Amino acid sequence: MRLNQHLTRLARKAMQEAFGLESPEPDLRVATDPRFGDYQINGVLPLAKQLKGNPRQLAEKLVAALDFDGACLPPEIAGPGFINLRLDPAWVGQQVGRIAVDERLGVEEQNPTQSIVVDFSSPNVAKRMHVGHLRSTILGDSLVRTLRFLGHRVVGDNHVGDWGTQFGTLIWSFKQGHDAILLEQDPLGELERLYKHGSERARESAEVAEEARQELSRLQAGDPENKALWERFVGLSRRDAESLYDRLNVSFDSWKGESHYNQVLPALVERMVAQGLAREDQGAIAIFYGDHPELGDKPFLVRKKDGAFLYATTDLATLEERLEHYDPDRIIYVVDVRQSLHFVQLFEAARLLGMAQNGHPRLEHVGFGMMLGQDGRPFKTREGGTVTLAALLDEASERVYPKVAERYPEANHDELHRLAEQVGIGAVKYADLCQHRTTDYRFDWEKLLAFEGNTGPYLQYSLVRTRSLLREHLVRFGSEFEPVAGELKLEEPEEKALAVELLRLGDVLDRVAEHLTPHLLCEYLFGLGRCYNVFWDRCPILKVEIPDSVRRRRLTLSAGVARAFEIGLSLLNIPALERM
RNA sequence: GCGCCCAUAGCUCAGGGGAUAGAGCAUCUGCCUUCUAAGCAGGUGGUCGGAGGUUCGAAUCCUCCUGGGCGCGCCA
Numbered sequence: 001m002r003l004n005q006h007l008t009r010l011a012r013k014a015m016q017e018a019f020g021l022e023s024p025e026p027d028l029r030v031a032t033d034p035r036f037g038d039y040q041i042n043g044v045l046p047l048a049k050q051l052k053g054n055p056r057q058l059a060e061k062l063v064a065a066l067d068f069d070g071a072c073l074p075p076e077i078a079g080p081g082f083i084n085l086r087l088d089p090a091w092v093g094q095q096v097g098r099i100a101v102d103e104r105l106g107v108e109e110q111n112p113t114q115s116i117v118v119d120f121s122s123p124n125v126a127k128r129m130h131v132g133h134l135r136s137t138i139l140g141d142s143l144v145r146t147l148r149f150l151g152h153r154v155v156g157d158n159h160v161g162d163w164g165t166q167f168g169t170l171i172w173s174f175k176q177g178h179d180a181i182l183l184e185q186d187p188l189g190e191l192e193r194l195y196k197h198g199s200e201r202a203r204e205s206a207e208v209a210e211e212a213r214q215e216l217s218r219l220q221a222g223d224p225e226n227k228a229l230w231e232r233f234v235g236l237s238r239r240d241a242e243s244l245y246d247r248l249n250v251s252f253d254s255w256k257g258e259s260h261y262n263q264v265l266p267a268l269v270e271r272m273v274a275q276g277l278a279r280e281d282q283g284a285i286a287i288f289y290g291d292h293p294e295l296g297d298k299p300f301l302v303r304k305k306d307g308a309f310l311y312a313t314t315d316l317a318t319l320e321e322r323l324e325h326y327d328p329d330r331i332i333y334v335v336d337v338r339q340s341l342h343f344v345q346l347f348e349a350a351r352l353l354g355m356a357q358n359g360h361p362r363l364e365h366v367g368f369g370m371m372l373g374q375d376g377r378p379f380k381t382r383e384g385g386t387v388t389l390a391a392l393l394d395e396a397s398e399r400v401y402p403k404v405a406e407r408y409p410e411a412n413h414d415e416l417h418r419l420a421e422q423v424g425i426g427a428v429k430y431a432d433l434c435q436h437r438t439t440d441y442r443f444d445w446e447k448l449l450a451f452e453g454n455t456g457p458y459l460q461y462s463l464v465r466t467r468s469l470l471r472e473h474l475v476r477f478g479s480e481f482e483p484v485a486g487e488l489k490l491e492e493p494e495e496k497a498l499a500v501e502l503l504r505l506g507d508v509l510d511r512v513a514e515h516l517t518p519h520l521l522c523e524y525l526f527g528l529g530r531c532y533n534v535f536w537d538r539c540p541i542l543k544v545e546i547p548d549s550v551r552r553r554r555l556t557l558s559a560g561v562a563r564a565f566e567i568g569l570s571l572l573n574i575p576a577l578e579r580m
Numbered sequence: 581g582c583g584c585c586c587a588u589a590g591c592u593c594a595g596g597g598g599a600u601a602g603a604g605c606a607u608c609u610g611c612c613u614u615c616u617a618a619g620c621a622g623g624u625g626g627u628c629g630g631a632g633g634u635u636c637g638a639a640u641c642c643u644c645c646u647g648g649g650c651g652c653g654c655c656a
Contacts, residue, residue, distance in 0.1 A: 032599065042598055048636075055636080079599050080636075124656080161656065258656090284654055294583075297652090304654040311656050338650055340584065369585090370649090407618080435593065438585075440649080442592065446605095451618045453604045454593090461618055472615065511596090523594070526603085533619055542615040580618095 001099055001106040003500075004028060004039070004507040007068065007085070011041055014065040019051060019058070030504075031084065037076070038500055041083040048081070055081030089496045093488040096499040100560030101483045105567055107506040109151025116154045117322050118144050120334035121250070124161035125237040125257075126170055126191040129244050129389040131379050132336070135368045138432050138573075140334035141250045142518045143366070145571045150513055155253045155326055159318065160241075162234050162257035165308070166195065168216025171229050172208070173198030175215075187236040220308075234259075244389055248425065249573055261317040265309045268317050269302050277352055278302055287312075287349050300345040315346050319355055319363075330362040332516060337367030337438060366516045369440035371432075379443050396424030399449055400457075407451075408580060422575035423457050424449070429574050430456030434522035454526045456574055462529040463565035464580050466558055469541065473555060476542055483556040491550075494535040495557060501531045502560045505567065518572060525568040532561050 011026035027043035044062055048055040059077045066075055066083075073086040099106025120140020123129045144156040173194040182190040202209040219226040234257070245251060269285055272278035278287045283305030289295035302313040322328060333343060343365035350356040356363050371379045381387055401420040404411070411419065431448035435441045451457045473481040490496045508524040511517070540546055541554045569576045 027596085027598085029596070032601095036599075040599090045598065045636080082599065122656095164656070166655085282653080286653065297582080299653060301653050306654080308654085310654075314656095337585075339656085341651060342656090344584095367585095407616095439593080440586085444592075447592070450605080453618095455604090458618070461616090465616060465618085469615065476615085519594080523603090530603095534621095536615085537620045540615065546615095 002506040003503045018065040037084040037086040039085040093490040097488045113151045114329035116330045118332045128188045157254040158252040160257035163259040168212040169198040171215040172212040328361045334366045368437040397421045400424040426574040427456035466562040481555045
C-alpha cells in the first residue's frame with residue numbers, strides 16, 4: 001500500500017481527462033490541518049495561468065472528473081482552489097484490515113528493484129573509532145536496511161582507511177620499541193600511542209621523517225617484514241571495530257579497504273593521462289576541469305610529486321570496480337558534509353571518464369553535520385580529548401541503568417544491564433537519526449535519554465506498551481486475541497485517524513529512500529506514537545464492558561501499530577523490546 | 581580572496597512555492613477507584629536574521645547586507 005501514490009495516480013488521471021494535459025502534477029499531500037480532511041490536492045492552482053482559467057472553476061472541473069473508486073468521500077473545494085479529500089472510513093477499514101497483521105504492513109517491494117552500493121562507516125586502521133564515525137555508521141546502516149526492505153539489492157561496503165602515509169610513521173615508531181603486553185591488552189591504545197610518538201618525533205627531526213618515509217616505501221614495495229606489521233595493525237584494528245559493530249548490531253556485505261585498490265592505481269592514472277583528462281603540474285598529476293564554473297580552479301590531485309597516490313585516486317578505482325561488480329543504479333557515500341567538494345570533484349571526474357553519464361548510476365553524497373557538545377563546539381571529553389565510540393556507548397548504558405531499574409524493579413541485575421545497553425544505544429542512535437542529517441546536532445544526554453518526548457526510549461516504550469496490551473488479552477480472557485480478518489468497521493474518529501496513519505508507512509519509506517533522510521521515518525513513528533496515545537486515551541480496549549467485536553477491532557489496530565513500530569525500529573536498527 | 585552550508589517560539593529542532601508556520605522540552609491549567617499518567621485535553625510563547633525582488637501566493641526561489649560554521653593542490 002502506497003496511499004499517496006495510489007491517490008496521486010487517480011488524481012492525475014482525472015486531471016488528464018479534465019484538462020487534456022499529458023502529465024499533470026496533482027501535488028497531492030497530507031492535509032495541513034485535520035479540518036481540511038485527510039489529503040489535499042494543490043495542483044490546480046499553478047495551472048490557472050497556464051490554462052487561463054479561474055482556479056476555482058478548474059477545481060470544479062477536476063472534482064467532476066475525480067474518481068477515487070470509493071476511497072474518498074465527495075471532495076470539497078476550498079480557499080483559492082484547494083481540493084480537500086476525506087478518506088471514506090469504510091474504505092480505510094477495508095484497507096487496514098488487509099494490512100494490519102501483514103508481516104510488512106502491506107508495504108510491497110519496489111518494482112523494478114535497483115542495485116545499490118552504500119559506502120559507510122569507513123574507520124581508520126590504528127585509530128579507535130570515535131564519535132566522528134558514529135553518524136556515518138548509524139545513518140548508513142539505516143539506509144541499507146530501508147533500501148533493502150523496499151526490495152533493492154544493496155551492498156553495504158566498509159571502505160576502511162587501511163592505507164596511506166601514516167603507516168610509515170607507525171612502522172617506524174613500532175620498530176623503535178613497543179609495549180608487547182599493552183598491544184595484547186589494549187591494542188588500539190598502544191597503536192595510537194605509537195603513532196602519536198612517531199609523528200611527534202618526525203615533526204622534530206627531518207631524519208626521522210625521512211626514515212618513516214623509507215619504511216613506507218618498503219611497505220609499498222612489498223617488504224615482507226613491513227607487510228607483516230601492516231597486516232597485524234589491520235587485523236587488530238578490525239577486531240576492535242568489529243566489537244563496536246557487534247554492539248551496534250551493524251554488519252557489512254563487503255569490507256574492502258583502500259589497500260584493496262593499490263595495484264590498479266598506476267594504470268588508472270596512466271589511462272587518465274593518456275585520455276588527456278589528467279596532466280602533470282608542479283610535479284603532481286591532477287585532473288583539471290577546464291572552465292567548469294565551480295571546479296575550474298580546483299584540480300583533483302590523483303598522484304603526488306613523490307609518486308604516491310591519494311584518496312581521489314582510490315575513490316576513482318573503487319568506483320570503477322563497483323561499476324564492474326555490481327552494475328549499480330545508485331552509489332551512496334555516507335560521509336561528513338565537509339567533504340562535499342571532494343565528492344563534487346569525484347562525481348565530475350566520473351562523468352568525464354564515462355563512468356557515470358546521464359545520471360546513471362546516481363552518485364550521491366549523503367553528507368551529514370557534526371556532533372556538537374552542549375556548548376555548541378565540537379563534542380569532546382571534559383579534558384578536550386576525542387570521545388571514543390566505546391566510551392560514549394558505555395556512558396549511555398550507565399546513565400540509563402538507574403532509569404530502567406526504577407521503572408522495572410522486578411528485573412534482576414543481568415536483565416537490567418542488558419536493557420540499559422539496549423535502551424542507551426537505541427537512544428544514541430535515535431538522537432542521531434531523528435534530526436535532518438545535514439544539520440550539526442547538539443549532543444545532550446538529558447534530552448536524548450528522556451523517556452518522554454521525541455526520543456529513542458519513548459519509541460521503544462511505545463512498542464512495549466502495545467505488545468504488553470496484546471499479551472494482557474491472554475491474561476484477562478485466557479486466549480490469544482483473534483485479529484479481525486477482513487474489513488474493520490471503524491466507528492470512532494480516533495480509530496480512523498490511527499488506521500490512516502498505518503496506511504502511510506509505505507509513502508514515508510519511499511521518501512526516506514528517495515532523499516536518504518531517515519529522520520522522516522523517525523518523525524512518522526513519533527507521530528504514530530502520539531496518534532496511538534490519543535486512541536488509547538479515548539478508545540478503551542480490555543475493559544470488560546467493551547463488546548467483543550469492538551475489542552477485536554481495536555486489538556487488530558493495535559497489532560498493526562506494533563507491526564509499524566517493529567518495522568520502523570528495525571529499519572532504524574533500534575532494539576525492539578518485550579518489556580522495559 | 582573564492583566557494584559551500586546555516587540563521588524559524590525561552591531551548592533543541594521539523595517544515596515538498598500553497599490555507600491561520602508546527603513538534604518536543606520548558607512553563608501554566610485541568611484529567612489517574614478505570615487496559616502502563618513514560619500519557620491525554622488545553623493555555624502562554626513567532627517582525628521565520630535584515631532589505632529588496634520574482635509570483636495569484638515566499639520560511640521556502642533570486643539579489644544584496646549582517647552574523648555564524650565549514651571547505652579550497654601534494655592528509656583522508
